[in-house]
Amino acid sequence: MAILGCTSTGCVAQSGQQRTLLALSKNDHTLAIINSVTLKVIARVPVGPDPHEVVASYDGKTAYVSNTGGGRSFEINVIDLVAQKPLPNIDTRPLIGPHGMMFAGGKLWFSAEGSKSVGRYDPVTGKLDWSMGTGRDRTHMIYVTGDAKKIYTTNVNEGSVSILADTLLPPGMTPMGTPGQPRREWIQTVIPVSKGSEGFDVSPDGRQLWTVSAGDGTVSVIDLATRKVDFVIDAKVLGANRLVFTPDGKRALISSLRSGDLVVYDVASRKELKRVNFGHGGAGILVDDDGSRAFVGCTPDNYVAVIDLKTLEVINHIDAGGGPDGLAWAVRR
DSSP states (O other), X not given: OEEXXXXXXXXXXXXXXXXXXXXXXXXXXXXXXXXXTTOOEEEEEEOOSSEEEEEEOTTSSEEEEEEOGGGTOXXXXXXXXXXXXXXXXXXXXXXXXXXXXXXXXXXXXXXXXXXXXXXXXETTTTEEEEEEEOOOTTEEEEEEOTTSOEEEEEETTTTEXXXXXXXXXXXXXXTTSSBOOOEEEXXXXXXXXXXXXXEEEEOTTSSEEEEEETTTOOEEEEETTXXXXXXXXXXXXXXEEEEEEOTTSSEXXXXXXXXXXXXXXXXXXXXXXXXXXXXXXXXXXXXXXXXXXXXXXXXXXTEEEEEETTTTEEEEEEOOOSSEEEEEEEEEO
């Protein structure tokens, strides 16, 4: 049976799908569940003491919230989005400082700042079933490809991007001098970028990774085929926090905690289109699937700004709680 699903442009019948906006409040220690059309808060669910990022499971029934604790915490909160209540936390030890998260291949992937690592949690078994060290200072945000064969992270304090690739290696020689069997191994490639590079995104076509530095305000454009920095844009976005591509890959959106601007870049020309001021500082960015709206967690202003991506104007504010930051979609399937 089809239910009524809604987007920014109206309501359409979608088979078994319902979309809600999730927004974290750092000050109130809550997760706001928000109607994506009316922009009204449906419920507020308590989370841990230092919430940073949120992600939803593929079926949209469960949310996960990382508590970083300055790289010392070991808590990921689990929220039942149907019952709108907390479930037992995930203890990430021995990995500490969980921060960036992504749900892929039915599993939760996360960075662990304090352990200079990435890890994976299986909701079916309720266990951490894989991890790999990057050895890099402050492994922060994370992106996992759909096939779960590549992981991208930013290492903020070092100023680098790690590419972890599940690689099939050719057979070596056995002690008897005969060919062995091919084997799989995760291989890391480290690409130097500007220090303070934190927010990043992979282009929808999978060809480029853009990351922006809070320190010098530059954007490093990485060619993912050659695994090298192809171009550096002097974007002058000091205090840059997050960078997100629009779904069509034509624009890159950058938030700044220092200026309170959403800086909009044309990807093809690598030229700035506009700076949209929404307050005194912006963190998490989320974009509608149809590319019509962007949502920005305005941490100092205690609201989520809603920006029309056609007119590039602020059109609304959402009271998601004090110090909003991480944002995510939950799509009930």
